[in-house]
Amino acid sequence: MPELPEVETTRRGIAPHLIGRRIVSVTLRRADLRWPIPREITEVLPGQRIDDIERRAKYLLLHTTAGSALLHLGMTGVLRVLPPDIAPGVHDHVDMLLEPAPGERERILRFTDPRRFGSLLWQAPGTTHELLAGLGPEPLTDAFDGDLLWRRSRGRKAAVKLFLMDNANVVGVGNIYASEALFAAGIDPRRAAGTVSRARYLRLAAEVKRILAWAIERGGTTLRDFLNPDGAPGYFFLELNVYGREGESCKVCGTPIRQTVIGQRSTFWCPHCQK
DNA sequence: AGCAGTACCTGGTTGC
DNA sequence: TGCAACCAGGTACTGC
Numbered sequence: 001m002p003e004l005p006e007v008e009t010t011r012r013g014i015a016p017h018l019i020g021r022r023i024v025s026v027t028l029r030r031a032d033l034r035w036p037i038p039r040e041i042t043e044v045l046p047g048q049r050i051d052d053i054e055r056r057a058k059y060l061l062l063h064t065t066a067g068s069a070l071l072h073l074g075m076t077g078v079l080r081v082l083p084p085d086i087a088p089g090v091h092d093h094v095d096m097l098l099e100p101a102p103g104e105r106e107r108i109l110r111f112t113d114p115r116r117f118g119s120l121l122w123q124a125p126g127t128t129h130e131l132l133a134g135l136g137p138e139p140l141t142d143a144f145d146g147d148l149l150w151r152r153s154r155g156r157k158a159a160v161k162l163f164l165m166d167n168a169n170v171v172g173v174g175n176i177y178a179s180e181a182l183f184a185a186g187i188d189p190r191r192a193a194g195t196v197s198r199a200r201y202l203r204l205a206a207e208v209k210r211i212l213a214w215a216i217e218r219g220g221t222t223l224r225d226f227l228n229p230d231g232a233p234g235y236f237f238l239e240l241n242v243y244g245r246e247g248e249s250c251k252v253c254g255t256p257i258r259q260t261v262i263g264q265r266s267t268f269w270c271p272h273c274q275k
Numbered sequence: 276a277g278c279a280g281t282a283c284c285t286g287g288t289t290g291c
Numbered sequence: 292t293g294c295a296a297c298c299a300g301g302t303a304c305t306g307c
Contacts, residue, residue: 114285115284117285242291264279
């Protein structure tokens with residue numbers, strides 16, 4: 001499941017093969033993803049050169065002068081750069097044929113998404129897509145810190161885990177990283193967000209940054225070849241302290257890790273280390 | 276306004 | 292062995 005580090009790893013993996021290349025054609029095999037893939041993708045994109053690839057939250061933006069392709073990988077989305085003669089599978093919904101680099105073979109950018117929670121949308125030049133408009137700060141920038149979390153959480157009664165996963169507060173913290181960051185910060189995930197102290201939010205923000213940065217670094221080191229059709233890009237093994245470890249011993253104190261459901265999502269924590 | 280709950284989707288796992 | 296039930300999870304949406 002792509003979380004922010006996986007999306008960033010994907011961006012870094014495909015960028016060298018895309019930036020500066022023109023898109024020759026777009027093959028759309030299946031448009032009914034999370035939202036219908038709009039017509040502009042096939043009509044406007046061919047002939048355009050990809051100037052840059054940006055990540056915002058878990059979205060990727062392929063920028064051209066005519067507009068930007070806005071991609072979200074959802075739960076099961078994968079982007080790969082492949083030779084054009086690899087036969088598409090049932091879940092290969094979009095191919096973009098790329099102009100070959102000098103002296104190189106043609107390639108395609110292939111968007112695969114079995115569960116179809118992902119999306120491919122269009123952003124007109126000079127505009128910000130409405131899906132991006134309400135997003136909170138990027139976790140790895142100075143715009144995000146513990147003081148922001150603390151201020152925004154005053155009076156909030158929702159569980160701190162849900163508060164942390166709310167994109168309006170900070171983007172890119174998914175279910176797995178939320179459990180891990182709260183463990184690292186010693187905060188009970190069930191606690192009402194408004195009752196968590198400023199000192200603990202400072203710790204939490206620092207742990208979110210540390211864990212995400214570490215995961216991106218790991219993604220870079222375990223990044224498979226994006227030109228290899230078998231390469232699942234950047235889905236690396238996380239060394240998890242609590243997630244998925246119900247009943248196993250806490251790595252810090254030995255207490256059995258507990259599991260509960262918060263906001264319909266599995267949540268794991270150590271009842272001794274997290275208060 | 277804040278919050279809980281729902282929906283979307285399918286591969287993999289579990290249970291009968 | 293076969294099939295049904297269930298689970299995972301990001302995020303926009305609905306409804307209280």
